[in-house]
Amino acid sequence: xxxxxxxxxxxxxxxxxxxxxxxxxxxxxxxxxxxxxxxxxxxxxxxxxxxxxxxxxxxxxxxxxxxxxxxxxxxxxxxxxxxxxxxxxxxxxxxxxxxxxxxxxxxxxxxxxxxxxxxxxxxxxxxxxxxxxxxxxxxxxxxxxxxxxxxxxxxxxxxxxxxxxxx
Amino acid sequence: xxxxxxxxxxxxxxxxxxxxxxxxxxxxxxxxxxxxxxxxxxxxxxxxxxxxxxxxxxxxxxxxxxxxxxxxxxxxxxxxxxxxxxxxxxxxxxxxxxxxxxxxxxxxxxxxxxxxxxxxxxxxxxxxxxxxxxxxxxxxxxxxxxxxxxxxxxxxxxx
Numbered sequence: 368x369x370x371x372x373x374x375x376x377x378x379x380x381x382x383x384x385x386x387x388x389x390x391x392x393x394x395x396x397x398x399x400x401x402x403x404x405x406x407x408x409x410x411x412x413x414x415x416x417x418x419x420x421x422x423x424x425x426x427x428x429x430x431x432x433x434x435x436x437x438x439x440x441x442x443x444x445x446x447x448x449x450x451x452x453x454x455x456x457x458x459x460x461x462x463x464x465x466x467x468x469x470x471x472x473x474x475x476x477x478x479x480x481x482x483x484x485x486x487x488x489x490x491x492x493x494x495x496x497x498x499x500x501x502x503x504x505x506x507x508x509x510x511x512x513x514x515x516x517x518x519x520x521x522x523x524x525x526x527x528x529x530x531x532x533x534x
Numbered sequence: 535x536x537x538x539x540x541x542x543x544x545x546x547x548x549x550x551x552x553x554x555x556x557x558x559x560x561x562x563x564x565x566x567x568x569x570x571x572x573x574x575x576x577x578x579x580x581x582x583x584x585x586x587x588x589x590x591x592x593x594x595x596x597x598x599x600x601x602x603x604x605x606x607x608x609x610x611x612x613x614x615x616x617x618x619x620x621x622x623x624x625x626x627x628x629x630x631x632x633x634x635x636x637x638x639x640x641x642x643x644x645x646x647x648x649x650x651x652x653x654x655x656x657x658x659x660x661x662x663x664x665x666x667x668x669x670x671x672x673x674x675x676x677x678x679x680x681x682x683x684x685x686x687x688x689x690x691x692x693x
Contacts, residue, residue, distance in 0.1 A: 397609070412544050420540035473609035509551050517555040522607035523668075524649045530605065530639040531647075 394468025395446060400477075402458055403440075403450030405515035407433065407481070411508035418501030426500045427492040433507075434485035440478030445471050448478070473522040477514065480521055481507050562668030565655070565678050577601060577660045581644075584637055597627035598682040599656040600675065603642065605635050608650040610669035618653065621675055625683060627658075657682050 410433050417426035440448040488503020513519035568575070582601075583591035600618040604611035615632050622630035635642045635650070645654065648667065655664040655678050664678045 391606075391612075412548065415547060416540040416544040418540075419543040420537050467613065469609055470606070470612060473607045476607040505547055508547065509554065512548075512551045513555050513558065516552075517559055519555065519558060520609040522605070523610060523651070526605050526607040527603075527635055527642055527647055527650050530635050531642045533639055 391470050392472070395471045395474075396454075396459060396465045397467070397469040398462065398465065399451050399454045399459070400445055400469075400474035401515050401518065402454045403445075403448060404511045406450055407436070408508055408511040408515050411504045411511060414504040415501055415508060418497065418504060421497075423492075423497040423500070426497070426504070427489065430485055430492065430500050430504055431489045433504075434482060434489050437478050437482035437485055441475060441482045445474040445478060473520055476522040476526060477510070477520070480525060481510065484510075563666060563670040563674060564668075565664045565666045565670070565674055567664055568662045575661055577654065577656055577662060579660070582631060582633060582641075586637070592631045593629065594631075594656060594660050595622070595627050595629035595658075597658050598625075598629075598679055599660070600628065600630045600679075601654040601656055602630065602632045603635050603645065603647045603650055603652045603654075604632055605650050611651045614651040614653070614669045617670070617672060618675065621672070621679070625679070628679065628683070655679065655682070 410429065414426050414429040414433065417429060436449070440450075445451060484503055484507045488500050488507075491499030491503075510519070510521050514521070577594070577599075579592055579594050583589075600622060602611070602614060602618055604615065611632075615630075618630040618632075622628045633641060635647065641647075645652070651669055653666040653670060653675075654662050655666070655675075657663050663682065666674065666678075
């Protein structure tokens with residue numbers, strides 16, 4: 368499979384001290400992660416419905432699978448996520464070239480957040496707290512849906528709050 | 535199994551998320567004038583310098599400064615940085631500074647940064663005149679910048 372040849376767009380700021388993204392990895396098509404988030408949102412909403420319908424085992428298995436997919440994106444990087452492969456194979460060839468490229472680190476961070484939230488839901492589900500499965504799925508759904516539809520970026524919000532706890 | 539209940543619940547979640555998204559979209563990138571006396575009212579160039587780096591300390595613009603706070607996990611920061619640098623290049627006496635909070639987490643607390651990018655608009659004296667949370671568009675910046683660029687500080691100092 369041929370990766371679209373991409374050059375990181377390095378903005379030339381005149382006066383900047385500690386520039387972000389000077390050693391940034393090669394940029395990716397920003398529509399890729401949003402395409403993946405749309406699939407994730409549909410799956411998570413299904414888990415929420417299963418949980419509300421008291422189909423507890425199905426909801427738990429569903430959330431465990433989604434959690435595993437989040438782990439894939441978080442640890443292997445968003446570029447190696449199966450949805451990314453799906454996007455590059457079937458969706459990307461039908462679209463115009465991206466107007467700008469994005470750093471892959473923010474969506475990879477978002478995958479990590481999704482993994483933590485869904486993994487907690489799965490763990491509590493296994494400990495016979497079935498409501499936690501639905502709640503975790505609903506929380507992850509909100510983030511995935513806002514990302515897919517509105518372009519919301521959870522790393523923009525959450526990472527700086529983590530920094531404030533540390534700082 | 536209670537499918538009607540499940541369907542209503544899922545649709546309610548979908549509607550609530552849509553409302554949340556619209557609210558976020560309406561608020562992100564908008565400028566808020568800083569309340570008089572809200573700390574810290576003045577930014578000094580010296581406090582922006584990274585003590586762990588040999589890089590040259592940034593200098594505030596003669597007429598205005600666009601001070602951006604970023605992190606490496608912020609998808610919208612690079613485009614905001616490009617936008618601000620372009621505006622600063624085109625206007626006389628305006629400088630753009632981008633601070634990586636990953637290297638300076640204490641500044642996140644000091645300037646109460648809740649999201650990235652956050653842009654502070656400083657006047658010639660370094661006084662914070664406006665704060666923009668989220669990625670702004672060009673128009674928001676130029677509108678906020680206009681009153682600061684209207685009068686030349688040197689002329690008003692004489693007149």
